[in-house]
Amino acid sequence: MPALLGKTRAQAISGFKVFDSLIPTRFEMIVISLFYIFIVIIHAVHSKGVANDPIYGSAYMAEIRYSADRTGIVATFMMPLLFLFAGRNNFLQWVTGINYSTFLCYHRHIARIMFMLVVIHSVNYTILLVQKHGLAVRMAQPWLYWGVLATVAGGIILIQSILYLRRNWYELFVLVHIVMAVLYVVGTWIHIVEFGYGTYLYPTIAVWSFDRLVRICRLLYFGFPEVNVKLVGDETIKMCIPKPKHWKIIPGGHAFVHFIKPTYFWQSHPFTFTNCSDQGEDKIVMYMKVKGGVTHSLYKLLNKSPGKMTTMRIGIEGPYGESTPAKYSDKAVFIAGGNGIPGIYSEVADIALKSTSERKSVLKLVWIIRDYSSLFWFHDELVRLKNTNIETTIYVTKTDKNFDNMNEFISENSKEGSVKSSEVEKSESLQTTDAVEQLKEELSHVCFEEGRPNIEQIIQDEIKESSGSISFVACGHPVMVDEVRYYSCKNIDNAEKKRVDFYEQLQIWA
Ligand SMILES: Cc1cc2nc3c(=O)[nH]c(=O)nc-3n(C[C@H](O)[C@H](O)[C@H](O)COP(=O)(O)OP(=O)(O)OC[C@H]3O[C@@H](n4cnc5c(N)ncnc54)[C@H](O)[C@@H]3O)c2cc1C
The missing domain is CATH 2.40.30.10 (Translation factors)
Known part of the structure; x- marks a missing residue:
């Protein structure tokens, strides 16, 4: 649940823009670190050469060969996992319920490890071939130059996947990623098939094809x-x-x-x-x-x-995606910022709908918006909350500008009258009177607060008021989501020993 250090998780850590990066949660970091340690151990043990090795001439050259083989085989062996974790239809995700952005985080680390192994494999074999004076001859053979091509493709993938490029040229990133990944698979296939390792690639191709096939089926079905x-x-x-x-x-x-x-x-x-x-x-x-x-x-x-x-x-x-387990808590507080509201609303409304008299959680919805006009597009859904047990609070952070914005929005909508949507009709009627007051009247089941919410205070108060376990679910601006995570974690050890959970609906992979 906690960020690795301090508050930063959904926000990227700064690295002069080009090196900005997302950092894993503490749990993800433990998993990743264990994986790195595991990889180092399996490559370090039982790889000692013997003096005057009869095949390779020396213990050193024997060890070069052992690690060349081991890194090459392990890197190939990791490919199915790499491709599985990148797919939208990942059966491990179905089984574990871990979200896609976490799998993508693991995918990136597996890729980095794999590339390091491939580089060690390449360097070691270059040393071996140079020693045997066989590099030039072998370089003319397809299995070797395709291996080199695959390594270069892997390197390009690593560079073009940095967050800066993903954020700014997402479509180009995806295109280059796929082309290079195909090149990597084809190159690896030609590189290893003659040596009897071709079957290692079947599961890789299987999980990739399965994902693409299910994606097409889903599209066609809809x-x-x-x-x-x-x-x-x-x-x-x-x-x-x-x-x-x-x-x-x-x-x-x-x-x-x-x-x-x-x-x-x-x-x-x-x-x-x-x-x-x-x-x-x-x-x-x-x-x-x-x-x-x-x-x-x-x-x-x-x-x-x-x-x-x-x-x-x-x-x-x-x-x-999946719903969070917030429905199992005695109280669930859903906090959304700006355009993060649809998923939050959808989940809290669903829990309210499915509540029974035996199992009825206390449900709270907190929505933080910039000004009153920012809630207009979600007006119909807010009205629908009237007949539910959801206690809704909307924080409007910019109270000075809000009224102007709203009038501007209203008049813009009412100027062009060719299509009279419900929003436009609403805006016309609101314009005549005090728009904000009328809005509040219409949404009388919603509590409006003006100014910035104090997330720390909200979390402490909600925990205090809860009769038992409590869950916080957040989606919206990364800074806000990080705050909710941070203060939820800080209150795990609350005086009343109430169980506190935090779930983020926000998924960031670009
Ligand atoms: C699980 C999930 C749910 C989302 N739900 C909503 C939602 O309900 N409403 C909403 O407004 N936004 C939502 N987003 C964000 C939305 O996907 C992006 O804003 C949208 O793809 C931007 O498209 P663009 O071409 O205009 O963006 P650009 O201006 O090209 O990029 C803006 C940002 O969006 C990222 N982005 C662009 N394309 C993709 C993509 N195909 N996949 C992931 N990230 C991408 C870029 O890396 C960049 O950080 C969601 C994102 C995720 C991951």
Whole structure:
């Protein structure tokens, strides 16, 4: 549960931008460290050469050969794990419930270890071949130059996977990653097949193919519906998507979206979904914050469209993810910041819906937003909380600017009148009176607080007020999620000995 040191976990640690990196949690770090130790031990034991070795000439050259072979074999042996952990359909994830971003963290460390082993393997064999004066001859043979090519591909993968490149050129990162990974597998195959090690690659190819196959099946099963895509608020896009009858909704889960447009249909982006029922039809709803890539292209398209709305064919691959075990606590406090609300809402609403008189947790929802207009896009869901046992508090942090922003938002929406969505109608009526007061009246079941929340205080108070165990679930800005994690951990050892759990819904891998 705790970050490795201090608060930083969801936030990247700074390394002059280019070397910024994500750091594992304390638990992940223990697992990774044990793995590094294990790898060092298995390469260090029983590898002593004998003096005047009859085959290699000396103990030193014998040891060079032993470690060359061992590193090469172990590196190949690790490949299935590397590919399995990178896949969206990883059966170990299904069994353990560990989230995808943790598996990706392990994937990165396995890759680093593997590459180090491959480099040792290459250097050692170069020494051996030079000693035998056989390097030039062998370099002309496919098994060797393909081995060299695979090593170079592995090196390129390592460099192009740094967080800075993932963050700034995600699609390019994915493309180069896949091309280089194919080259690595093909190169390794040609390098080892003659020596009888080809079967080592079967599980690698199997897990990779399995993942791709399941991804295609998931896409086909959902179909490619035409959906309404709408700009709601300054920087949020909403999509209401009809779903197949048996498509399972995972509260807090996510799915990957392909927008079927010539310039970006091949990209797939993860978005959390909530569910809603529209005229008897089951739908999922996604809210997408406008960033700099495909979401920005959509934003530009919607800005030009009448009513800031358009229809578009999309592909959905999912569902992925899992609900947290917060439902088992006596009290569950869900804390969201900004656009982190959909998954948090979906989970808390689901627990409330499934509560029975025998098993009824106390449920709290805390949402931190910048200004009042920031809640407009999620208005319908907030209204729906009215008939639940969820105690909702919304913190509005910028009270000075909020009213202007909201009026600006309202008038912008009401200017173009071609499509009268519920949001626009709402905004027109709100404009006539004190908009904020009317909003508060409409959401009378929600408690509004103005100013920044004191996360430390909230956590202490919630623990004190809880009748027993308590869970905190957070999603939103990484700084906020790190704060919730930090103070939850600090209070594990609370005076009343109440069990405190923390779950992050935020998953970051880029
Ligand atoms: C599990 C999960 C659930 C998410 N749910 C939501 C949600 O409900 N609403 C929401 O607004 N955002 C959500 N996001 C973030 C969302 O996926 C990105 O904002 C979106 O992909 C950005 O697209 P872009 O091309 O406009 O981004 P860019 O401007 O190109 O990139 C912005 C950031 O998004 C990252 N990113 C870009 N593409 C991907 C990708 N395919 N996979 C992962 N990260 C990517 C980049 O590395 C960068 O850090 C979620 C992310 C994850 C991992």
